[in-house]
Amino acid sequence: MNNSELDQILKSARVPEPPAEYWREFPGTIVRRLRQGDGVGSAEPRRRPALPFWSLGLATACLVIGCAVGLWLAGRPSVPNDLLAQNLALLREVSAMFPNSVRAVVADESGVRLVLSDQPDVPASSPLWIRVCQGNRCQSVITFSGQTVELSGIQLEVLADAEGHVLLVGEHVVWSSAEGGRLFADGKVEAHVLEVVL
Amino acid sequence: MGFEHDEAGWIRQGRAGDPEALGALVERYQRMVHALTFRMTGSMADAEDLAQEAFLQAFRRLDTFRGEARFSSWLCQIAINACLNWSKREKRRDEVQRLWAENEATLGEGDVELTEAEAPNTRRVTAGLMRLPAKQRAAVVLTVYEGLSHAQAAQTLGCSETTVSWRLFAARAKLRRWLKP
Numbered sequence: 001m002n003n004s005e006l007d008q009i010l011k012s013a014r015v016p017e018p019p020a021e022y023w024r025e026f027p028g029t030i031v032r033r034l035r036q037g038d039g040v041g042s043a044e045p046r047r048r049p050a051l052p053f054w055s056l057g058l059a060t061a062c063l064v065i066g067c068a069v070g071l072w073l074a075g076r077p078s079v080p081n082d083l084l085a086q087n088l089a090l091l092r093e094v095s096a097m098f099p100n101s102v103r104a105v106v107a108d109e110s111g112v113r114l115v116l117s118d119q120p121d122v123p124a125s126s127p128l129w130i131r132v133c134q135g136n137r138c139q140s141v142i143t144f145s146g147q148t149v150e151l152s153g154i155q156l157e158v159l160a161d162a163e164g165h166v167l168l169v170g171e172h173v174v175w176s177s178a179e180g181g182r183l184f185a186d187g188k189v190e191a192h193v194l195e196v197v198l
Numbered sequence: 199m200g201f202e203h204d205e206a207g208w209i210r211q212g213r214a215g216d217p218e219a220l221g222a223l224v225e226r227y228q229r230m231v232h233a234l235t236f237r238m239t240g241s242m243a244d245a246e247d248l249a250q251e252a253f254l255q256a257f258r259r260l261d262t263f264r265g266e267a268r269f270s271s272w273l274c275q276i277a278i279n280a281c282l283n284w285s286k287r288e289k290r291r292d293e294v295q296r297l298w299a300e301n302e303a304t305l306g307e308g309d310v311e312l313t314e315a316e317a318p319n320t321r322r323v324t325a326g327l328m329r330l331p332a333k334q335r336a337a338v339v340l341t342v343y344e345g346l347s348h349a350q351a352a353q354t355l356g357c358s359e360t361t362v363s364w365r366l367f368a369a370r371a372k373l374r375r376w377l378k379p
Contacts, residue, residue, distance in 0.1 A: 001374050001377075003370060006370055006377070009319075009323065010338070010342050010343070010373070011342065013319055013320040013324060015233045015236045015237065016236070018232075018246075023229075027221035027225050027228065030220065030221075030224050030254065030257070031221050033250065033254055034217075034220065034257055037258075090361065093361070093365075094364060107360070112364065
């Protein structure tokens with residue numbers, strides 16, 4: 001079943017129709033409730049709950065952790081943290097949907113696609129983020145240590161070492177995030193262990 | 199000031215508390231909001247409550263509507279957020295899902311109008327939608343039923359376009375399985 005066939009099935013389900021009398025009375029119900037309540041344009045500030053005490057503590061803790069992480073990251077490569085955070089959040093969301101089945105999440109100019117294992121047999125390991133850019137064309141992959149992915153047409157095994165560095169191992173090439181350099185003649189590679197960075 | 203007959207006029211007069219203008223806005227969008235809240239809740243009773251909540255919230259903050267988006271999109275955003283907040287009330291959601299399972303066979307009888315031919319399909323699709331996590335359901339409702347683009351849905355839901363695409367991807371994968379003929 002393709003997307004358009006599925007949409008057709010979804011759209012064929014009608015919303016149950018309340019009696020005509022309901023539609024006639026509904027606007028009046030809203031207006032009456034507005035009159036009884038706070039009126040137009042005035043309720044929002046009053047509806048806001050007081051700031052709970054614990055939220056101040058949480059905000060302080062976040063600030064301290066944020067500063068510490070910021071200082072720690074000062075010397076690291078300049079991949080925007082929010083981008084990595086987004087990627088990690090995306091991976092967590094997808095992994096929750098397909099436990100032990102996500103081999104990689106690939107994003108390139110054609111869109112985002114999920115690479116799933118046939119069986120739920122993908123072992124738990126550090127999630128990694130890799131971006132390969134050739135000219136203006138970039139491809140990013142979120143995967144796990146030990147998985148094999150295809151980057152710019154080359155099959156590469158992705159590994160993370162104990163120090164949080166990423167290794168890309170192909171048939172004729174090895175690249176390490178510790179040493180940087182070029183994996184392809186005209187390309188730039190960045191790679192991070194997501195949880196280490198974050 | 200006489201009663202105006204266009205939407206911008208209703209909004210202007212609605213801000214001043216004109217009941218006729220507010221009523222006209224409700225009348226124009228009540229079916230859209232009810233359809234959205236029904237698809238999000240799977241229950242007519244809850245859909246009616248949430249539709250009321252959405253209109254009341256919208257009118258109470260009508261002065262914050264700047265006219266940058268269409269009024270229908272702005273209202274849609276308020277309604278979907280009301281539904282998502284409703285879904286967060288775990289106990290309520292569990293209860294509704296249990297009631298849905300119990301009453302599945304009775305939808306189409308009672309006070310809603312569905313033909314005999316429509317009822318089983320509506321039941322099946324609604325049951326499928328209700329099995330989805332609320333955020334995935336919201337992505338389906340906004341894009342499939344309300345016709346929003348992924349970017350517009352992302353704006354409505356306050357998340358990235360990629361997140362909407364993923365939620366939709368996951369939702370479609372499940373719905374395909376559940377709704378297989």
